[in-house]
Amino acid sequence: MSAGNLVTYLTWAVYVVIFLAVAGEAIRQPRRANVNIALLFALPAAIIVLGTLNDLGAVKSTLLSSEISGALILSLSYVLLRLVDDFSTVPWLFMRAMEVSLVLVCAGLFVFAPPRPLWLTVLQIVYFVGLQIYAAVAFARASRRSSGVTKRRMRAVAAGSVFLGLTILVTTFTFLGDWAPVLSQICGLGSAVTYFLGFAPPALLRRAWQEPELRAFLSRAAALPRLPTTRAIVEDLEQGAATSLGAPHARLGLFDSEANVLRFEIEGSVVDVPATVDRASGKVYLTQQPLFVANAAHEFPAMTENSRIYQSTAMLVAPVTAGDQRLGVLSIYAPRAPIFARDDLELVKLLADQAAVILESRALIDEAARVRAREEATRLKDDFLSAAAHDLKTPLTALVARAQLLERRAVRVPDAPADLRSIRSIITEAQRLQNLVLELLDASRAERGQIVGAREPVDLTVLAQEVCARQTSEQHHCRLDALGPVVGMYDRNRMSQLIDNLIENAVKYSPAGGDVTTRVWCEDGSAHLTVSDHGIGIPQEDLAHIFDRFYRARNVNDRQFAGMGLGLFICRAIAEQHGGTISVCTRPGEGATFHVKLPAAAPGERQDGQAPDLSN
Numbered sequence: 264m265s266a267g268n269l270v271t272y273l274t275w276a277v278y279v280v281i282f283l284a285v286a287g288e289a290i291r292q293p294r295r296a297n298v299n300i301a302l303l304f305a306l307p308a309a310i311i312v313l314g315t316l317n318d319l320g321a322v323k324s325t326l327l328s329s330e331i332s333g334a335l336i337l338s339l340s341y342v343l344l345r346l347v348d349d350f351s352t353v354p355w356l357f358m359r360a361m362e363v364s365l366v367l368v369c370a371g372l373f374v375f376a377p378p379r380p381l382w383l384t385v386l387q388i389v390y391f392v393g394l395q396i397y398a399a400v401a402f403a404r405a406s407r408r409s410s411g412v413t414k415r416r417m418r419a420v421a422a423g424s425v426f427l428g429l430t431i432l433v434t435t436f437t438f439l440g441d442w443a444p445v446l447s448q449i450c451g452l453g454s455a456v457t458y459f460l461g462f463a464p465p466a467l468l469r470r471a472w473q474e475p476e477l478r479a480f481l482s483r484a485a486a487l488p489r490l491p492t493t494r495a496i497v498e499d500l501e502q503g504a505a506t507s508l509g510a511p512h513a514r515l516g517l518f519d520s521e522a523n524v525l526r527f528e529i530e531g532s533v534v535d536v537p538a539t540v541d542r543a544s545g546k547v548y549l550t551q552q553p554l555f556v557a558n559a560a561h562e563f564p565a566m567t568e569n570s571r572i573y574q575s576t577a578m579l580v581a582p583v584t585a586g587d588q589r590l591g592v593l594s595i596y597a598p599r600a601p602i603f604a605r606d607d608l609e610l611v612k613l614l615a616d617q618a619a620v621i622l623e624s625r626a627l628i629d630e631a632a633r634v635r636a637r638e639e640a641t642r643l644k645d646d647f648l649s650a651a652a653h654d655l656k657t658p659l660t661a662l663v664a665r666a667q668l669l670e671r672r673a674v675r676v677p678d679a680p681a682d683l684r685s686i687r688s689i690i691t692e693a694q695r696l697q698n699l700v701l702e703l704l705d706a707s708r709a710e711r712g713q714i715v716g717a718r719e720p721v722d723l724t725v726l727a728q729e730v731c732a733r734q735t736s737e738q739h740h741c742r743l744d745a746l747g748p749v750v751g752m753y754d755r756n757r758m759s760q761l762i763d764n765l766i767e768n769a770v771k772y773s774p775a776g777g778d779v780t781t782r783v784w785c786e787d788g789s790a791h792l793t794v795s796d797h798g799i800g801i802p803q804e805d806l807a808h809i810f811d812r813f814y815r816a817r818n819v820n821d822r823q824f825a826g827m828g829l830g831l832f833i834c835r836a837i838a839e840q841h842g843g844t845i846s847v848c849t850r851p852g853e854g855a856t857f858h859v860k861l862p863a864a865a866p867g868e869r870q871d872g873q874a875p876d877l878s879n
């Protein structure tokens with residue numbers, strides 16, 4: 264046996280294997296695409312059988328058998344064109360023209376006896392090779408729009424069409440001489456091998472083709488549950504599924520038990536699909552079985568409108584289920600029925616199972632976050648109640664004690680003069696109690712963003728001077744460092760409250776005494792105010808939360824330093840609602856410096872204050 268014969272027989276064997284594989288698939292699932300694929304390879308199989316019988320002498324080589332073989336070869340291109348129309352659009356007029364052309368070129372085989380006119384031979388070659396090139400270009404374009412297994416198979420089919428066209432074309436190149444049969448046999452084997460890879464690849468090869476997309480998808484799976492929202496997770500899953508399948512669209516619908524619908528988000532709008540058997544997604548959700556739908560509008564009439572709007576003619580749907588909990592469905596859809604649906608359905612089921620694991624993990628993370636939030640809320644409530652009870656108890660105890668003393672004195676000596684000391688103590692403690700209540704109300708207003716009222720021109724230097732005068736004592740001397748007025752449009756009462764809180768904190772958390780320095784200056788169009796002390800400072804790990812509501816640093820002893828942890832929270836709200844910021848720098852045991860930055864007066868207003876020397 265010569266090498267040429269060996270190549271020929273090997274080519275025939277591959278084509279026969281392809282025919283047997285695709286014919287079996289067409290029998291199991293007699294869809295249009297499967298039938299066209301089987302018909303495509305039935306033609307070369309018939310040519311091979313006819314040629315084999317001729318070689319064996321079982322059938323006499325006659326002119327009729329040659330004409331039949333020629334007609335079968337020409338029909339290959341037309342059937343391939345029909346296959347192109349299964350996954351993309353072939354213009355109707357072009358398809359009809361090719362059908363008429365096929366009849367004419369085949370009729371020429373029977374009308375004209377050999378040697379046939381040159382023009383007929385040229386037309387036959389142009390018809391066959393031209394359609395092979397058209398199909399190759401169509402499959403190549405389809406591969407660019409696809410990914411994963413589908414992309415690779417489309418490329419193989421495109422290459423097979425090129426090789427098949429060259430097989431016929433090379434035989435007409437007389438200048439090639441003895442090389443023409445050799446090149447024709449090589450091209451024929453190339454078409455057989457590439458068509459085999461495209462239409463009937465072995466399972467091992469399919470898994471190898473799927474691995475890169477699956478690996479890329481699974482590599483992100485561990486990070487998906489940590490995305491900020493469930494919607495972000497769903498979008499990532501949809502994109503990964505579409506890429507892995509090489510499909511234009513993928514949607515993950517989550518089941519809403521209250522509405523009994525599968526909720527999809529498509530192009531920014533929410534689409535509710537009833538969980539009923541008259542919808543593909545609903546049927547899969549109820550039966551928990553993956554489903555391939557070649558024509559959604561035909562198989563599920565209730566989906567006709569949605570199928571038209573979202574171009575979901577063909578669908579691959581798999582249930583997303585975690586254990587016994589049904590979460591939803593994963594739908595992959597395209598405007599045309601995919602050629603390789605059976606293999607893809609297995610992959611969709613795998614991706615749906617992975618999506619279920621990811622969504623279940625996210626649900627567990629959300630539940631853990633809710634538990635932590637409840638625990639944190641409980642802790643804050645307990646801290647607030649403890650701090651509020653402690654702070655309210657002190658003035659209430661003094662009020663009750665003084666009131667009882669006045670009552671006993673009035674009973675014993677009705678005509679005794681008024682005890683001014685006790686009355687003043689009652690007033691002081693009542694005012695302290697009132698301030699605590701007002702602080703709680705201010706915290707509530709701050710939370711709602713309503714703490715700042717009407718604004719007016721306010722000189723921060725004058726305001727800081729007034730507060731310093733009130734807070735100065737023998738143990739704590741409050742010193743103001745400012746070179747002139749610093750004016751801005753502020754709520755006077757709230758700015759006074761902010762400065763008062765900061766200086767009061769500086770005094771409170773400096774139990775050993777010492778100077779409290781307040782600096783006011785204007786720089787780069789902004790007003791600046793700092794309050795510094797030499798007290799206990801703030802631990803570094805507490806700085807991120809020091810302005811939170813009800814938060815107190817861990818080095819604060821509640822019995823030594825009374826308070827509910829609202830002062831700095833209110834200060835931050837006042838600064839931010841004035842369009843400013845507040846920050847702190849500190850070293851434990853060496854005091855703290857709070858820095859408030861606010862918008863200064865508009866251009867043209869008086870603004871004489873400059874930055875003071877902070878080096879000393």
